[in-house]
Structures are given as structure tokens and as C-alpha cells.
Amino acid sequence: MIESISNLWSIPLLVMIPIFATIIVNLLFNRNKAIKYISLISALSLVVITLLSPYGFQWFTGQPALNPNTLTFTFDASIPAWRMALEFYFGPLQQALIFVMALILVLVIGIATNGLTKNQGPYIGMIFLLFASAAIIVMVNDLYHLWIGVEIGSLVVAGVVAASGEGISQKAALKYTFFSALSGAGLAIALALILGLTGYSNISDAIRYIQTTNLNGMSSILYVAFGFFTLSWIYAGGLVPIHPLKSEVYGAAFPHGTAMLQTQSKLMLVAIGLVMLRLFGSLPFAREVMLSISVLTMMLGVVMALLQTDLRWILAYLIVSHSGLVTVGISLGTYDALVGGLFQAVNDVLYMSVLLLGCEAVYYLGNGTSTKTAAGIAKKAPWLALAVVLGTFAASGIPPFNGFQSEIILIQSALKVGLPEVAVVILILSVTTFIALFRAIYSIFLRPADTTHLVVSGLIPSEAQEVGKETPIPRGLYLSLAILVVITLILGVYPDLVIRFLTPVAQAVSIPWYP
Amino acid sequence: MIEVTIQLLSFFAAAALVIIGITGMLFLDNLIKKIIAFILLSDGVNLMLVAVGYVEGGIVSILLPGMSPSEFASKAILVFPVGIVLTNIVISVSTTAVLVALVIMLYRRYGTLKSSKVLKEERR
Secondary structure, three states: OOEEOOOOOHHHHHHHHHHHHHHHHHHHOOOHHHHHHHHHHHHHHHHHHHHHOOEEEEEHHHOOOOOOOOOOOOOOOOOOOOOOOOEEEEOHHHHHHHHHHHHHHHHHHHHHOOOOOOOHHHHHHHHHHHHHHHHHHHHEOEHHHHHHHHHHHHHHHHHHHHOOOOOHHHHHHHHHHHHHHHHHHHHHHHHHHHHHHHOOOEHHHHHHHHHHOOOHHHHHHHHHHHHHHHHHHHHHHOOOOOHHHHHHHHHHOOHHHHHHHHHHHHHHHHHHHHHHHHHHOOOOOHHHHHHHHHHHHHHHHHHHHHHOOEHHHHHHHHHHHHHHHHHHHHHHOOHHHHHHHHHHHHHHHHHHHHHHHHHHHHHHOOOOOEOOOOOOHHHHOHHHHHHHHHHHHHHOOOOOOHHHHHHHHHHHHHHHOOOHHHHHHHHHHHHHHHHHHHHHHHHHHHOOOOOOOOOOOOOOOOHHHOOOOOOOOOHHHHHHHHHHHHHHHHHHHOOHHHHHHHHHHHHHHOOOOOO | OOOOOHHHHHHHHHHHHHHHHHHHHHHOOEHHHHHHHHHHHHHHHHHHHHHHOOOOOOEOOOOOOOOOHHHHHHHEOOHHHHHHHHHHHHHHHHHHHHHHHHHHHHHHHHOOOEHHHHOOOOOO
8 A cells, every 4th residue: 555645534534433423323312223323334434444545644733744755753853842743644553453443343333232221322422432542542643642542542431331330330430530540640741751851742753852862861751751651551451550440340341342442452552552662662671661560460360360250250350461461562572572462462352352242142141141150051052152162262372263373473572582481471371361261161151051040240230131031142243253253263374464464563663672 | 059940840839739639549538539639630730731831931822923933933932731731621621520420420329428438349
């Protein structure tokens, strides 16, 4: 594809279509049929735009790049610092990530409009805003919009969770909003520090300033900015020590909502991580700090998953621990590690969505998702059982599924930089993921059904989830599962279908582990 | 010796507001007080941004008739941080609204504003 020198048409559309869709479905409120068609058309249009769009830039405030031939330096340093250089970029990485997110959006909208909630308008609107916030963060090349994207994303996450029920959901939303307020303020302070230090909001310009200027004592300000950025990164991905809070958020939302939440979260993690690598990658100890957080997240997340007895909460903790896999790749920062980390982000979104939608389908069978209450589902819904088992294989890094391909790249890159302990942790994560998931799958799907119904905590207040009430699993849910399982298998056999979109960024951003 | 300027004093005031805000959000028990602490934190961030854009003896960043662009560029305060402050005000109002809405819902459910009671872990 040819890079456009003029403002690219698709970038504003990828942000504005979900925002307009949000406004329209909010106004429609509970006219569910109209909401269904409008939201599906909007979501499908986002898939098409992502596929058809050429690569290029979008400049806000009408200030085009002085040097359009390079992807890195947009503005000349001689220009007065108050020029804003607010810039968006749509390239191969953005195309791959936004396409996957748009695909998940279509599937989630298809499921969400099938009747789980009564007043669908505001809820569907928030799902669209999740897409918009992640799209902003993935495409942006200035700190100002990055911060705005993070703030919008945080508020919308709270909204999606609060809309999923009462009690636990509202508490999780409140805690999350408090922490989001902290991390959002932290990111604003980091923005102010970098702006004060370099005079630039544009990330590429700030990086060039940092690389070409002898900062002397000013690097301490850079460290403080790194600290605040790390806070925001930790919060966006639910990394250690925020992992229990983020898991609570994932566990408190509808499973299909969680599929979209985890997609947004992974994309934010990748985007903020890449900005951190570009801005602070050359600072001593910066990547070591990022790597330590990632490894701890993997370990603590999976241990918490092993302790759970509900498939929904097992998945909530596994999503967080697998976020650590993505960030290991970004923290190592070498070419291979970056390819592995970015590929892991794509794979993670896909196989976790399989498991989450499978978890949602289990609700329709009436006995909740606890390993203590649900049983014998493989007999009632064999295709569902098959899809969840295949999703488990993908999540555990078993060939020929996609999880295997990205994990093997990450293990190889950890060994290449001389960190075999990181490779061992990744292997342990794979094995424990399999144990945690298969234990739940055995109980829920394969164990013979018990005739006595135990009391299920009504976390999702919906008619479909009343204890003991069995409703047919919608065909759309089966179709979504089938599409996702096929994609995980295809990407496991032909990983180059995605990897070729990730290599340009990995080449541009990678830094040797010990320069 | 470091010269004490308005900008430096503003940075100190901003840092104080941020620290008070973070401490309040983390350690106060009352949910409404936590929200007030968040507002203080947000004000601290705003003051910091304004201080970043401050120029000693600067002028408002409006290009007046008869002023050359180079003169304007050298004298005008940095306009971008002011723009960010406007955005931050909008964001903090939105966040406060969401927080207050959630606190009202939880108050109706639990009848208290104490976070130690409201946010207590429930058995899953």
C-alpha cells in the first residue's frame, strides 16, 4: 500500500464512526431492533475501512509534516515549541490491531444485541466507545491524544462494568474509576514534564530531542516522567500490583463485554508500551523495570487463576497473566521479542475471546459458571465443549494453534538475550494455564451432571441466567465461536499472515538488550 | 543559588496539591472525601500544566495587529499547556460525575459512604 502524504481519510472515520454510533444508539435507548442493525452496520463498516485503507498520516490543527518521507521526525526543531504537532498514523501494525479489534467488536455486538440486557442503547454505545478509545491510542503519535484516549478508555471501562450488574460490578467500577483517576493524572503529569523538558507533545519530536540533546541533570525529570508513564501502563493492562483490580473488572462484566474490555486493554498495553520503549528505552534500568513488572504479572496472575473455582474468574486472572506475556516482548525490546510480543497481543485477544464467549454460552445452560454447580455440559452442547477445549489448547500454547507460535518466538528471544529464567517463566505460564483451564473444563463440561441444583451467586442479573433455567444457546454465539476457533487455527499454521504486519514496527522501534 | 520565581513556586504548589490529592484518595475512608481529594489532584495537575507554559513577562498568545510573528513567538506564553488544562477540566468533571453516580448507587445499596464497608470483598 502507498503511504498517503495528504491527510488520510480513514483515520478520522475509525474514530468518528464509533462515536456517532454511540450517540445514535444512546438516543434509540431501548429500540433493540434498530440498535441491532445500526450497530452491526457500523461495526462491519469499521472492519471494511480497516481492510481497505492505505497507510498514512492525519494532522490535526492543519500542520502537515515537514518531512513526509520519514515515519519518525515530523517537525523541525527550529519551529517554535508552541506548535502542537498533533499527529495520527495508520500503518501495518495499526491495521492488524484495529482489524482484530473490529472483528471482535462485530462478534460482541452480535451477541450483546441478542437480548441479555433490556436497555441496550447505552451499553452498546459504551462498547463502541471502547473501540474508539483503543483506536485513538493505537494510531496516535502525540502525548496529548494518548492521554485523552487513556482517559476516555478508563471511564468507558467503568461504564461497561457498572452496566453489567449490581453490587460487585458497581464496586469494581468505582475502584477502577478511582485508580483510573490516579493514573490519568499521572499521565497528564508525564505529559507536562516531557512538554516542559523538550517543548514537544509530538512523540517522535520529543524522542529526537531527547536523543540529540545533552540533558545533563535534566534526565531526572525523564525518570519521573517514566515513573508516571509506568503507572499508567500498569493500570491500562492490569499489571502487578493492579492485577486483582483489573481481574475484578474482567470478572464483574458480562463475558462478551470482557472480550471487548480485554481487547481494548491489550491494545492500550501495546500502544503505551511502544511509546515507553521509544521514549525511555535507552534510559538505564527502564526496560529492566518493565520486564520485572511483566514477569511478576505472569506469575501472580496465573497463581490467582489456579485458586479460583469459577470459569469466569479463572479467565479474568488468566487474561491479566497473559498480559504479562505481551509486555515481556515489549520490555525486552529486541526485534524478535517485539514481533513475539505484538503477535502474542493479537493471539491473546483471539483465544481469550473464544474462552470468554464459551463462558457466556455456559450461562445459557442455567447453572452458572462455577465448577461446583455447572456439570455435564459436553452432553448438552458438544460443539460448545469442543470450541472451549480448542480455545484452551490455543491459550496453553499447544501446536498447531496461534498461542504456540507467539510463545515460541518469545521463548527464543528471551534465550537470545541471555535470560533463560524469563523463558522458563513463560513455559511455566503455559503449563499452569492448561492446568487451571482444564480443571474447570473437566468439572463444567465432562463431569456427569448432578441433579441437585446448588445456589449460584447471581452476578449477572438477567432472565437467561436464573438458576436452573436453561435457554437455547443463540446460533450467533456458536457462529462467533466457530469464526474465532478457525482464525486461531489458521494463524497457528500460517503465522506470517499477521507477522508481516508487525515486522516494520519491530524493525523501527527495536533496541538491543545491552547496547 | 536557585532563584525563586513564580514558576518555581507554582511547581511547588502543584506538587503539594498532587501529594495531598493522592494521599487523600488512598487513605481517606469517606467516598465523598476521596472524590474531593481527586479534585485537588486534578487541580494540582492543572496548575503544573499552567506553570509549564508560563513565560516570564509573557503576553497572552493572541497575535495582535502590528505584531510580527517572530516577536509574538518570543513573547507569547505557551498556548498548548493551556489547551491541555481545558481538556483536563472537562475530563475531571466527567470523572467526578461518574464517581458521584457510582457512589450514589452504592450508597443506596449499602446505606453508608465508608469505603471500608462499601468496598469490602464479597465471597465469590
